[in-house]
Amino acid sequence: AQSVTQLGSHVSVSEGALVLLRCNYSSSVPPYLFWYVQYPNQGLQLLLKYTSAATLVKGINGFEAEFKKSETSFHLTKPSAHMSDAAEYFCAVTPTGGFKTIFGAGTRLFVKA
C-alpha cells in the first residue's frame, strides 16, 4: 500500500533563508505526487504536482520540488522564505491510474523575521 512520510512536523527558518520540506513516499510504481499548502482555518490549495513529466517541478509562489525515484523522495524547496510562506504544507500521493489520494501528516513552516 502506498504511504507518505513527511520528516519534521515543524520547520522554522529565517526570512530570506532556504526552505526545505521533506517528503518520502512508498509505492510499487512511481505515483502522482503533490504538494499542497493550508493557511489557518482554510482548505488546501495546490502548490505543484508531479505527473511523470519533468522531474523538477515548479509551482506557485516560488516553490519547486524534485522527484527522485532512486530516493523515493519529492522534497519541496524555496530559495528565499517570505513571511507569507508561514503555513502548513502537505505532501500527497495518488497511484498511477488510481483515485485514492493519501496525504502526509503535514509540516508546519514558521518564518522568523
Add this chain to the structure above:
Amino acid sequence: SQTIHQWPATLVQPVGSPLSLECTVEGTSNPNLYWYRQAAGRGLQLLFYSVGIGQISSEVPQNLSASRPQDRQFILSSKKLLLSDSGFYLCAWTVNSGNTIYFGEGSWLTVV
C-alpha cells in the same frame, strides 16, 4: 468554472447526536469525491471516496458513513457522534486520476 460548496462551516454537537455534512460540486460532471478529516497534529485522514453515484469506498472503519445520492453531491453522516469525531472535515473533488484535488473550505465539528 468549477466550485465546491461545503456546509455547515461550524457545528457543535452533543455526544450521541446525529451528523450530516453536505458537499456539492458545480461546473463539472462525474467527479471523484472525497471526505477527509483533519485532527489536530494528525494531518489529513482519508475517510471515504466515491467514483460514481452510489459507489462509496470506506477507508477507516468507524461510526461515520457517506452517501452519494446525486452525481455532484456527497454527504457525510453519523447516527451517534463520539468525542473522537471532533475535527476539521474537508470535502474534495477531482476529475481524473492524477489531477489536482480541489478542496472545500472545510467544516469544523466539535463534539461536546
